[in-house]
Amino acid sequence: xxxxxxxxxxxxxxxxxxxxxxxxxxxxxPPYLFWYVQYPNQGLQLLLxxxxxxxxxxxxxxxxxxxxxxETSFHLTKPSAHMSDAAEYFCVVTYGxxxxxxxxxxxxxxxxxx
Amino acid sequence: xxxxxxxxxxxFRKEGQNVTLSCEQNLNHDAMYWYRQxxxxxxxxxxxxQIVNDFQKGDIAxxxxxxxxxxxxxxxxxxxxxxxxxxxxxxxxxxGGTLRPYGYTxxxxxxxxxx
Numbered sequence: 001x002x003x004x005x006x007x008x009x010x011x012x013x014x015x016x017x018x019x020x021x022x023x024x025x026x027x028x029x030p031p032y033l034f035w036y037v038q039y040p041n042q043g044l045q046l047l048l049x050x051x052x053x054x055x056x057x058x059x060x061x062x063x064x065x066x067x068x069x070x071e072t073s074f075h076l077t078k079p080s081a082h083m084s085d086a087a088e089y090f091c092v093v094t095y096g097x098x099x100x101x102x103x104x105x106x107x108x109x110x111x112x113x114x
Numbered sequence: 115x116x117x118x119x120x121x122x123x124x125x126f127r128k129e130g131q132n133v134t135l136s137c138e139q140n141l142n143h144d145a146m147y148w149y150r151q152x153x154x155x156x157x158x159x160x161x162x163x164q165i166v167n168d169f170q171k172g173d174i175a176x177x178x179x180x181x182x183x184x185x186x187x188x189x190x191x192x193x194x195x196x197x198x199x200x201x202x203x204x205x206x207x208x209x210g211g212t213l214r215p216y217g218y219t220x221x222x223x224x225x226x227x228x229x
Contacts (some may be wrong), residue, residue: 043220104156
């Protein structure tokens with residue numbers, strides 16, 4: 001079965017440090033890829049998406065992600081963490097087809113230390 | 115501004131009761147979805163609907179029911195058959211189109227607790 005793996009359920013960084021959240025998908029067919037962010041007791045907000053155009057995708061709040069087909073990865077990065085980045089981040093894939101096959105990673109909680 | 119509205123934000127259910135969670139969107143999206151979120155498990159699909167008067171079961175549909183009588187509305191009923199309903203429920207919508215997923219727009223969620 002197709003799946004998406006987020007390495008690390010919790011990641012902690014210092015304010016100003018690099019943020020790296022890892023995501024790998026399991027398919028030889030390139031999917032459509034998304035990163036969403038969720039703040040406590042809120043819905044999910046789209047950070048960025050890859051839909052087979054440029055492999056380096058820029059999103060909101062200074063985040064970006066690079067699609068690497070050879071590594072089946074779509075890691076999320078931000079050069080300098082801010083306290084307001086503390087949230088849970090979800091990597092999501094879909095292969096088109098049925099509208100019901102959005103596949104969510106289990107999420108990574110990002111903590112930012114002052 | 116367009117968006118998705120979920121209500122109520124918090125809901126308490128007694129054992130054996132049915133409760134209905136509301137989801138309304140004014141984005142003119144064709145497809146709507148219900149997800150359940152539990153800590154450490156990501157989101158799991160309960161039901162989805164691609165057009166009015168049609169809906170499909172997701173991965174964990176048992177104990178839930180939905181209707182799609184209007185394009186804007188996709189209410190979810192948590193029935194007494196759902197043995198562990200305490201969770202955070204998220205509604206989402208998308209423009210649809212099987213070959214061009216545009217990403218989903220999510221509501222702000224309803225937290226359901228059994229008391």
